Amino acid sequence: MSLIEGRTGEWEVVIGLEVHAQVIAEAKLFSGAATAFGAEPNTQVSLVDAAMPGMLPVINEKSIEQAVRTGLGIKAQINRYSVFDRKNYFYPDLPQGYQISQFSDPIVGKGEIILDMPDGESRTVGITRIHLEQDAGKSLHDQDPHSTYVDLNRSGVTLMEIVSEPDMRTSAEAAAYVTKLRAIMRYLGTCDGNMEQGSLRCDANVSIRKPGEALGKRCEIKNVNSIRFLQQAIDYEARRQIEIIEDGGAINQETRLFDANKGVTRSMRSKEDAHDYRYFPDPDLLPLTLTEDYIARIKESLPELPDEKKDRFVADYGLSQYDAGVLVSERAIADYFETAAKGRDAKTAANWITSDLFGVLNRQGLDISEAPVTAEHLGGLIDLIGDGTISGRIAKDVFDDMVESGKDAADIVAEKGLRQVSDTGEIEAIIDGIIAGADNQVMQFRSGNEKIIGWFVGQVMQQTQGKANPKIVNELLRKKLAG
Numbered sequence: 001m002s003l004i005e006g007r008t009g010e011w012e013v014v015i016g017l018e019v020h021a022q023v024i025a026e027a028k029l030f031s032g033a034a035t036a037f038g039a040e041p042n043t044q045v046s047l048v049d050a051a052m053p054g055m056l057p058v059i060n061e062k063s064i065e066q067a068v069r070t071g072l073g074i075k076a077q078i079n080r081y082s083v084f085d086r087k088n089y090f091y092p093d094l095p096q097g098y099q100i101s102q103f104s105d106p107i108v109g110k111g112e113i114i115l116d117m118p119d120g121e122s123r124t125v126g127i128t129r130i131h132l133e134q135d136a137g138k139s140l141h142d143q144d145p146h147s148t149y150v151d152l153n154r155s156g157v158t159l160m161e162i163v164s165e166p167d168m169r170t171s172a173e174a175a176a177y178v179t180k181l182r183a184i185m186r187y188l189g190t191c192d193g194n195m196e197q198g199s200l201r202c203d204a205n206v207s208i209r210k211p212g213e214a215l216g217k218r219c220e221i222k223n224v225n226s227i228r229f230l231q232q233a234i235d236y237e238a239r240r241q242i243e244i245i246e247d248g249g250a251i252n253q254e255t256r257l258f259d260a261n262k263g264v265t266r267s268m269r270s271k272e273d274a275h276d277y278r279y280f281p282d283p284d285l286l287p288l289t290l291t292e293d294y295i296a297r298i299k300e301s302l303p304e305l306p307d308e309k310k311d312r313f314v315a316d317y318g319l320s321q322y323d324a325g326v327l328v329s330e331r332a333i334a335d336y337f338e339t340a341a342k343g344r345d346a347k348t349a350a351n352w353i354t355s356d357l358f359g360v361l362n363r364q365g366l367d368i369s370e371a372p373v374t375a376e377h378l379g380g381l382i383d384l385i386g387d388g389t390i391s392g393r394i395a396k397d398v399f400d401d402m403v404e405s406g407k408d409a410a411d412i413v414a415e416k417g418l419r420q421v422s423d424t425g426e427i428e429a430i431i432d433g434i435i436a437g438a439d440n441q442v443m444q445f446r447s448g449n450e451k452i453i454g455w456f457v458g459q460v461m462q463q464t465q466g467k468a469n470p471k472i473v474n475e476l477l478r479k480k481l482a483g
């Protein structure tokens with residue numbers, strides 16, 4: 001189990017996540033302004049986004065479609081009737097004085113996400129809902145010593161708020177949840193999942209309890225922007241709560257922030273309640289109604305998603321659950337694998353990708369799309385091993401060369417004369433020469449020291465620069481030494 005040891009015995013950590021995912025769309029939720037990241041401040045702001053008096057919101061259909069796609073991707077119920085509400089609060093970067101969001105009738109209802117844990121286990125986390133809402137602008141505190149500036153580029157951009165059930169029990173599960181959710185949205189093309197750019201932000205709700213007890217009071221850690229920080233924040237927060245309770249204190253429900261430099265969470269404000277926001281249906285927007293036909297058409301357009309792809313990789317290619325899980329984690333990796341494995345031994349291809357290729361990508365800090373060896377070239381290398389042109393050991397050198405030069409495996413083998421020696425006559429002559437000068441080792445072999453054969457193999461490889469076909473070398477050596 002995943003319990004934490006305290007002074008008074010074991011504690012269970014309970015985690016529920018709220019993920020804000022920026023929808024991939026050319027325009028904002030209720031205006032036609034652009035949404036590109038990194039634009040000059042206040043260059044992507046329509047009069048609606050700036051909340052000029054008399055402006056009216058007009059819904060962008062693409063945002064609706066993306067929310068429905070995401071809902072279908074997590075096998076959730078799509079609500080044919082949903083309502084946009086005003087969530088009222090004051091903030092300098094919220095010129096409307098309210099955020100348009102969905103409260104009692106969200107567009108997507110209950111769904112689920114399957115976590116693939118590193119130990120090979122899977123766990124299911126319930127999704128409570130997905131609702132659509134507007135993002136706020138951004139206050140810039142670092143431009144001037146005395147003033148704060150406001151950038152409204154993000155104001156009105158479409159966000160999906162994806163709320164989970166309090167189903168997670170460790171920070172590792174929370175990390176696996178965000179990783180999986182992000183993978184699904186990337187497959188679907190509904191959110192780019194870029195946490196550094198803020199397209200995916202995460203609020204972590206954390207409480208603790210003695211196993212079997214009712215849920216404890218939670219604290220919500222706001223706006224965590226990396227998966228590593230999410231894990232650190234949860235671990236710190238669980239410890240903090242355990243210490244307070246074990247010292248006889250009580251947890252205040254509050255909103256906290258994670259300080260990544262110090263690795264601690266800090267109180268930001270005591271928890272507001274829904275009634276503080278005075279939600280009411282936005283009078284400028286009609287309830288949203290979807291037809292079955294509209295939902296069915298979106299469903300038909302969904303790509304194969306990670307869970308299905310993983311099952312197919314296990315069934316069709318005979319991969320382990322673990323390897324299949326790693327390969328489907330990104331669509332581009334899965335595509336790379338299928339290209340390299342086509343018509344070849346799939347396990348060999350999987351091994352080359354997960355150990356050798358990933359090793360290079362990690363060392364060089366590259367994404368799969370920037371891989372220095374193409375899937376076709378890796379396939380070519382696997383062919384050369386398969387048909388005996390090169391040995392597995394030489395293949396490692398050829399691979400390194402491919403990384404360096406970007407060349408085709410066959411060209412490297414030809415240029416460098418790395419073709420494996422499989423000519424039995426040639427190998428036999430070399431073996432005869434070695435045996436003639438190695439009376440001592442021959443005697444050892446014949447008196448039962450089987451292991452000494454390794455020494456003979458080493459000699460043959462040395463004389464052939466590693467190019468002798470190891471299978472043939474072994475066969476011939478045994479024959480000759482026995483004689």
Ligand code: ADP
Nearest residue numbers: 014015016017164165166205206207215216218
């Ligand atoms: P709010 O919008 O006020 O933050 P919600 O009821 O929507 O409140 O819940 C937010 C998140 O908190 C959900 O992800 C839910 O799973 C999680 N949650 C609720 N109760 C607990 C708890 N006791 N411990 C941990 N997480 C919780």
Ligand code: MG
Nearest residue numbers: 018203205220
């Ligand atoms: Mg919340």
